[in-house]
Amino acid sequence: MSTNKEYLQIEREKEWRVELRKKMANKDRTAMIRTRMPELDPFVRIRYQDREVNTGLTEVQAQAEASRCLDCPNPTCIDGCPVSINIPKFVKYIEQGSFLEAAKTLKETSALPAVCGRVCPQEKQCEASCFYTQKMKKDPVAIGYLERFAADYERESGLMSIPEVAPSNGIKVAAIGSGPASLSFAGDMIKLGYDVTVFEALHEIGGVLKYGIPEFRLPNKIVDVELDNLQKMGVKFVRNFIVGKTASFDDLKEEGFEAFFVASGAGLPRFMNIPGENYNGILSSNEYLTRVNLMNAASDEFDTPIIKGKNVAVIGGGNTAMDSVRTAKRLGAERAMIIYRRSRAEMPARVEEVHHAEEEGIEFLNLANPIEYFADEKGKVNGMRIQRMGLGEPDASGRRRPIVLEGSEYDIPVDLVVVAVGVSPNPLIPSEVKDLKVSKWGTIEVVEETMQSSIPELFAGGDIVRGGATVILAMGDGRKAAASMDQYLQEKHQQTN
Amino acid sequence: MNQIVEKVLFSEKVAKFVVDAPRIARSRKPGHFVILRVDEKGERIPLTIAGADPVKGTIVLVVQKMGVSSSKLFELNVGDYILDLVGPLGKATHIHQPGTVLACGGGVGVAPMLPIVEAFKKAGNRVISILAARNKDLIILEDEIRKWSDEVIVMTDDGSYGTKGLVTAGAEAVILREKVDECIAIGPAVMMKFTSLLTKKYQIPTQASLNAIMVDGTGMCGACRVTVGGQTLFTCIDGPEFDAHQIDFDELIMRLGGYSSEEKLANERYL
Numbered sequence A: 001m002s003t004n005k006e007y008l009q010i011e012r013e014k015e016w017r018v019e020l021r022k023k024m025a026n027k028d029r030t031a032m033i034r035t036r037m038p039e040l041d042p043f044v045r046i047r048y049q050d051r052e053v054n055t056g057l058t059e060v061q062a063q064a065e066a067s068r069c070l071d072c073p074n075p076t077c078i079d080g081c082p083v084s085i086n087i088p089k090f091v092k093y094i095e096q097g098s099f100l101e102a103a104k105t106l107k108e109t110s111a112l113p114a115v116c117g118r119v120c121p122q123e124k125q126c127e128a129s130c131f132y133t134q135k136m137k138k139d140p141v142a143i144g145y146l147e148r149f150a151a152d153y154e155r156e157s158g159l160m161s162i163p164e165v166a167p168s169n170g171i172k173v174a175a176i177g178s179g180p181a182s183l184s185f186a187g188d189m190i191k192l193g194y195d196v197t198v199f200e201a202l203h204e205i206g207g208v209l210k211y212g213i214p215e216f217r218l219p220n221k222i223v224d225v226e227l228d229n230l231q232k233m234g235v236k237f238v239r240n241f242i243v244g245k246t247a248s249f250d251d252l253k254e255e256g257f258e259a260f261f262v263a264s265g266a267g268l269p270r271f272m273n274i275p276g277e278n279y280n281g282i283l284s285s286n287e288y289l290t291r292v293n294l295m296n297a298a299s300d301e302f303d304t305p306i307i308k309g310k311n312v313a314v315i316g317g318g319n320t321a322m323d324s325v326r327t328a329k330r331l332g333a334e335r336a337m338i339i340y341r342r343s344r345a346e347m348p349a350r351v352e353e354v355h356h357a358e359e360e361g362i363e364f365l366n367l368a369n370p371i372e373y374f375a376d377e378k379g380k381v382n383g384m385r386i387q388r389m390g391l392g393e394p395d396a397s398g399r400r401r402p403i404v405l406e407g408s409e410y411d412i413p414v415d416l417v418v419v420a421v422g423v424s425p426n427p428l429i430p431s432e433v434k435d436l437k438v439s440k441w442g443t444i445e446v447v448e449e450t451m452q453s454s455i456p457e458l459f460a461g462g463d464i465v466r467g468g469a470t471v472i473l474a475m476g477d478g479r480k481a482a483a484s485m486d487q488y489l490q491e492k493h494q495q496t497n
Numbered sequence B: 001m002n003q004i005v006e007k008v009l010f011s012e013k014v015a016k017f018v019v020d021a022p023r024i025a026r027s028r029k030p031g032h033f034v035i036l037r038v039d040e041k042g043e044r045i046p047l048t049i050a051g052a053d054p055v056k057g058t059i060v061l062v063v064q065k066m067g068v069s070s071s072k073l074f075e076l077n078v079g080d081y082i083l084d085l086v087g088p089l090g091k092a093t094h095i096h097q098p099g100t101v102l103a104c105g106g107g108v109g110v111a112p113m114l115p116i117v118e119a120f121k122k123a124g125n126r127v128i129s130i131l132a133a134r135n136k137d138l139i140i141l142e143d144e145i146r147k148w149s150d151e152v153i154v155m156t157d158d159g160s161y162g163t164k165g166l167v168t169a170g171a172e173a174v175i176l177r178e179k180v181d182e183c184i185a186i187g188p189a190v191m192m193k194f195t196s197l198l199t200k201k202y203q204i205p206t207q208a209s210l211n212a213i214m215v216d217g218t219g220m221c222g223a224c225r226v227t228v229g230g231q232t233l234f235t236c237i238d239g240p241e242f243d244a245h246q247i248d249f250d251e252l253i254m255r256l257g258g259y260s261s262e263e264k265l266a267n268e269r270y271l
């Protein structure tokens, strides 16, 4: 990646950056304290499903935070970013007050900065690799807050630029699914002049961003603005269309589609297969969150029902579990609990979400695992048996393996249980396409550099390739697939011309 | 948006809709269903595709008024639009030639049974159909079923039409009279349970089409899970038809009541 290093160097030596570095001594920069994200009071926010917890930095706060960044000659933060955003460049634009330029810098690499600024696990990525974390044992530059600030500033300024689109080349391509992988793919392909159609099985566009992640963490309007822009650029969205069912790949080829990007996600919920798990009142996090987020079930005006539990247990320690338990709290749970078999430090959820959950009065039952459910005479869950766990030797993931503590079982009353123990790849496409190479986990196999599957005109990315992963990785896959599909199609058309 | 092009009332509670859905009309097979949402505030509900005309690009749905969502659909008329409609969903029925097929349909279950009966007849089987309902008004699609059956037996609980008695009585009479190679049961869960117990006694392979509660219909939520042969499966992607002798019907019946208090409230608000 020497070219990239050179490019970063050239950018860094630009006069405005050099001037900005001189404006403040590094020891003054490092003496500053990391800005705290302003947030809604926990007692207020637990009453609203749709009020965002983080309210965003002010301009003054953002500029102050940006001035903490040392504009390092070797910016290690970039190594921590899965899509290698030029972090110091956008941060320095903020320090300088050129907020729109900062947003533009983000968009050179990230299709959805307003989303990523809110949902990326920064503490494991860019911020974990920041000089402050690595060398000074201090709080890292709040890269995530700043990313969100720049993207929000651009959107709210009304000056959001619609990227330029190349003249149409008349080649039809399809994206399957409408999550972050597809959206970033569609954005790149339309810019290159392709005729892009996104097919979505559900009645809403956005994938997990709409049906999964709740509004208190990612407001729908932020996703809608992005969708609107894509539409203005010419991307066509078709809802209620399941590729492989409503029409087959062969049908679509006959209609002129020359290549496909499969980003159908990891939608299949896992259960634990323990006694009583099919009682009423025990549901997957996907069902619970879909009812609330996609179907508006919590509102009386909407027809879809939801069970509002008083004693709610959510099984798992990831983002999905946090979203579910905090939703339950907002829907009126008196006791909303996380039940997770490992310790607190090993929970895969974003640190900020765990912290927010705690502020909201969520109880954490760590080193605990459900082993059985009980129900009343109508089959409605009313209790569960929990087993205590200890920590053994580290496993393949480097985390200490949870081990069963025999004889430690105890029962607690519950009237709603949400199971959030992971998802498997959506089986629809793999089962409908005969010669598609699929791994033993059900993920589509692709060549890593090109995202091309065993069928040449079929590319894939996001969770259907990785299993449950992250928004930023899905987005990165979409961009990578767009670039290599473009190459594939250009070569194909040159040969035929 | 899918337009309603024809509506026929079968009774006060059951109506047939012909709906514009060209893609689904072309790709659907017997056993498939759709999920629809009538309006912005609506719920996503599953309905079987009871027939299709690929040339006209239409599909047939038969709906029975139950609660809010089915009533909202029931009240639509020719020219109105259904906001969202997706399909075809589920696995298609395995159509083959076992010989003599006994098809038992209860209530509105006769609608999903129609395309299956047609396909088995076309595949060269002898088809005996039993139509069962509480009373005469609830017997639907008799002429259409007749067209594809060698024999049709009508059973009503109150004896207002056909023979008085339950579907199982009619089925047992046929089984005792002649060799039945395969049985299909579609209708209320209780009816399928008892039909399945009967055919198990006579060791006749039986398929039942389950009406589990659904949300997305694409395998994403698990609301539709059922226990079949001791294993948890999803009705929407693994079914809706399963080997009836392996299904845990008691669990299915229990799960159908999972939202009953919430549904009751919603219905009261709606009325």
Ligand SMILES: Cc1cc2nc3c(=O)[nH]c(=O)nc-3n(C[C@H](O)[C@H](O)[C@H](O)COP(=O)(O)OP(=O)(O)OC[C@H]3O[C@@H](n4cnc5c(N)ncnc54)[C@H](O)[C@@H]3O)c2cc1C
Residues within 6 Å of the ligand: A119, A120, A121, A176, A177, A178, A179, A180, A181, A182, A199, A200, A201, A202, A206, A207, A208, A209, A212, A213, A241, A242, A243, A244, A263, A264, A265, A266, A267, A289, A319, A320, A323, A350, A426, A428, A429, A461, A462, A463, A464, A468, A469, A470, A471, A472, A474
């Ligand atoms: C509750 C929850 C919280 C999360 N929180 C975070 C977070 O904080 N940070 C983070 O980085 N990640 C988070 N994730 C993970 C992240 O959302 C996913 O990794 C990401 O959305 C994957 O994107 P995707 O484009 O691959 O697919 P998805 O977003 O899963 O979208 C796939 C879409 O494809 C559609 N589809 C499937 N099959 C077909 C078909 N045959 N035809 C048409 N359409 C089809 C589906 O309906 C779906 O809408 C979270 C996930 C969940 C569920």
Ligand SMILES: Cc1cc2nc3c(=O)[nH]c(=O)nc-3n(C[C@H](O)[C@H](O)[C@H](O)COP(=O)(O)OP(=O)(O)OC[C@H]3O[C@@H](n4cnc5c(N)ncnc54)[C@H](O)[C@@H]3O)c2cc1C
Residues within 6 Å of the ligand: B033, B043, B045, B046, B047, B048, B049, B061, B062, B063, B064, B065, B066, B067, B068, B069, B070, B071, B108, B111, B112, B210, B211, B212, B213, B214, B240, B256, B257, B258, B260, B263, B264, B267
């Ligand atoms: C694969 C499949 C195919 C179906 N095909 C048809 C069809 O062709 N015609 C038809 O009329 N119905 C069909 N159903 C049933 C139909 O989906 C339900 O009747 C409908 O969802 C009820 O919604 P509601 O809001 O009107 O009633 P609700 O108020 O939700 O419920 C009223 C009553 O119906 C019961 N109920 C709720 N959901 C279901 C359900 N999914 N199935 C059965 N009972 C339910 C409740 O327990 C309650 O007692 C099918 C169901 C499935 C799963």
Ligand code: SF4
Residues within 6 Å of the ligand: A068, A069, A070, A071, A072, A075, A076, A077, A078, A087, A088, A091, A129, A130, A131, A132, A141, A143
């Ligand atoms: S490593 Fe930290 S201090 Fe250095 S450039 Fe990146 S964000 Fe700024």
Ligand code: FES
Residues within 6 Å of the ligand: B213, B214, B215, B216, B217, B218, B219, B220, B221, B222, B223, B224, B225, B234, B235, B236, B237
């Ligand atoms: S209806 Fe959601 S998984 Fe079957």
